[in-house]
Amino acid sequence: MTSGEQHASFEQGRISEGPQGQIRTAGGEQRNRVLGLPLHFLLIAPTFLIVFGLLVYPLGHAIVLSLSNKILTGSVPFKWVGLGNYIDLLETKSEMWTSVGVTLRFALVGVFLEFIIGLSLALLLNREFRGRTWLRVGLLVPLMVPPLASGLIWRIIYDDEFGIFPHLIRTVGANPPIFLGDPDWALYAVVATEVWRSSPFMVLVLLAALQAQPVETIEAAEVDGASGWQVFRLITLPFITPVIIVALLFRTVDALRTFDLIFLLTAGGPGTTTEVISMFIYRWGFRHFKLGFTSAASILLMIATLIICIFYLRMLVVRQAEVQLTQE
Amino acid sequence: MRTTNLKRVRNIAMFFVVAAVWIFYFFPIYWMVSSSFKTRVDTFAIPPKWIFWPTIQFYLTSFTNPKFLKVIQNSLIITGTTVVFSLVLGAWAAYAFARFRFKGSLTLSFSLIVARMMPPIVFIVPLYLLFNSLKLRNTHIGLILIFTVFNLPFTVWMLKSFFEEVPIELEEAAWIDGASRLQALGRVILPLIAPGLAATAVFAALLAWNEFLFALLLGGPDTTTLPVFLSGFLGERDVEWGDIMATATVAVLPPTLLVMLVQQNLIKGLTLGAVKG
């Protein structure tokens, strides 16, 4: 099997449903049926039963409530308000827009840095060097620390009086900002913590993808005289692109709704500079108990996330197609 | 001569890069662990203290608390079962999405991610009511179910992309030898994607191990997990800093052990892949 052929079979139907998909069912209809039911149906049924079984009701509940003025504490009579909550939220003077801006900056800067760091470290860890095993295990520790503890630790590390970080900066003669109190810095201080906590996820996922890459494709390319960069760009990158898509997708989805870290580090302050959308939703949902309003905000967040994800997928699909073209 | 020089420069550069990576990721952990051995006065010393007289009082309070062992046990049961559920169900679905062309497969797999896009906060109240009526609140199985639900979108997508990397020819070879689809899946494909399975398992485990909001509000005294127990050190007026750091340090140990075990598997998966190709 040549590398070209192998790639063709990797690529097929991964995102688009191509005619090559036929190959997959090779082996006959019979192999694909169990107890008279299509095998693929039996295989996906449990997942969808459990996921939608548990989430359809809450999701429906949220959609219905988003059309009402429901307040859990109960002194205001319940009434349907149609799209009123959505209109309030989307109004230009709405506080939500501030949160939207903060959230986008938080997620984009954060995920971008995580991706760059994640890919670099994955490539580094894919090489042989002393202490590699330890670094691989060690990198995961930030993910294991309970969020409460990591939030508190970073909060104290950043603190201008008690913190080691400003202290070290002073020791070298510079003047540190109030990391969590200065409106210009707070968001990036929080992003740094998020990168610390989440980039190991990228590293491990991308590393696993790199390791699944067949060695002989690279060897073949090297024999053909390809430089290290060419090998990476033309062979490695296309190979791991699907995993990159998935990793970016999930990190973006999670970053757009990050809550715990921000709650612990700044609770949205100073002012509203770190009030991400989920902080906004938390305040209105669990401090004000305005469930109707909160549900509407959540659904808007979901729709926005959806759009961003589709955009992501498309962008990467196009890129992937280009890579394939240059290859051929 | 020049190449050895170049090599030396590269080695030194490598050393600094690796050292920087260690410091960035490990300094906060070091600070957490060292705080767990500091008295409160030392923890908040101005300027911060590098050298201090260690105390083990916070570990003593953790380990002498009869609730603590129960909490670890809860966390282990809930995390372990969640991982098994997520991986088994996730691998089935992922395999179906990777290897079968059927109508709406893309939409279906995408709809799974949508389940993860809602901010968890809005799910709390309806889920609370649902769990109440199903008598799932304050039960292990309730938390396992909900964690599995949150894990599945990721597990399915992750494993799907790993399945897709396995050439179909390998599978076909197994069919020709008379294996059924599921037998081929178990014997040929799963060993090949072991690194992917291991990585996915680690993340599924971490989600369940660290999840807080649902564990707190849908759980109860019978299901207290480590993060919930940990948060009990946040008082109305005070934060028991030392207790939190000591308990968090203990909480990091089981997943570290897991990763060390899986680490072996990661390397095995790698060599296996190399031999196979």
Added chain:
Amino acid sequence: MGNVVEERGASRREFLRAGALTVAGAAVVACAPAAPAEEAAGPQAPAVTQASVAANDFEAAYEEVGRQWEGTLLRVPVGGVGHWAVNEAASARFTELTGIETEWENNPYDQVYDKTFLDLGSQSGTYDIIDLNFAWFGQFIATDGLLRLEDYVDNPAFPPIDLDAFVPAVLEVYGMWEGGLYGLPWLGDAMIFPYNQTHFEAAGLDPDAPPVTWDEVHSFGMELTQDDQYGFALMGGRQIQAMCTYAAIFFGLANKGFYNDAGEPQFASDEGFEAMEIMAVKLPEISPPAAISWDIVQAAEAVVQGTCSMEIQWPGILPGLIAEDSPVHGQMGFAAPPGGTPLGGHGIAVSNYSKNKDAAYLLCHYLVSPEIQRQYVSEGYAITLTDLFEDPEVQAINPYLKTMGDAMAIGLSWPRTEETNEVFDIMVKHINAAITGEETPEEATQLMNDEILELRRERGYVN
């Protein structure tokens, strides 16, 4: 200025005391017909012949009543560490006496409210005893989740309880709602003003004359602030303590509550603007720059470390100041805050949906008794019985207890209506914005006032 405030404080104190007594008295009388007495006491279980474990009459009383509910399990959700640890320890003895088991569920304090609210709101009756932070009172009442206690207080089947023995303001605020008794005063709390007497002396100030106005706090603070040393530890981060500090200043200046008689917020007043000016401009001048991100722990620890000389603080976190290993051990003085202070604190209540109301009431009763309150004192926690504050034995144990009693006497409560959490949230947002300079103090105060007014109008508290 100080005198005027003092006077007004006193008149308010008397007013509250009189009011509370009348209300409590009326409630007790109104419910006197002891019809439900039998029901309240439950079916009389056959006397279990078991050796008594009670060591004195006090314990014997609970043993005698409680044995009939032996084996019952009471669930109590509480807010993590703090006052509750003492109660949990005390309830272990209660279990020995009565055979009634208790389960104390520690949650982070913010979520105790969420959990309790969800439980009462869904009527699932998981919890038997409710920690009644009085700011939550209105919301819990709205769920109809709290049991009226008059019948129980009056019921001779239970050991007697003297409601008049509690600090009257505290009984009113922690226990009464529209004339009904729903909670027993459990944990008293009011912000006090610790200051470092050694620093005062070093700066040429009189160590026995703590500031009596907020202007003095500022001018003393300027004297105390130099190099790495700061006059004040401000809790300026975006969290509830910023609201508490602002409320303390506002109460001290204005000596009036959040709302006027028409239910409108009164922050857009001279005192309200001035309080914001102090909060956002004057106190940051004498606090470390980091204070704009500080929560309670950082501020309290900065005073423990001796970096800051004064603070306005809740007693619950103060044991660190007087601990043996504290860097400021023996240096601290304690005063009531200038002019006024917010009351914090908790009642203890029984869930209306509990299946074990009688046993739950007995435990509440036990935990607020003088004998158990004495145990709180040694741990540095709050008490609610008037006589205990005056008890020399108790005062000897805890150097700031007397001050706390004084502070509770001039304490004003914040509103208890169901939208209070939302009001706090609005306040925290604008106070923090003023401190970090995103809004000017005037803007912040005006916006805060307007938003609260709009909210209260929406909820029908203002016409």
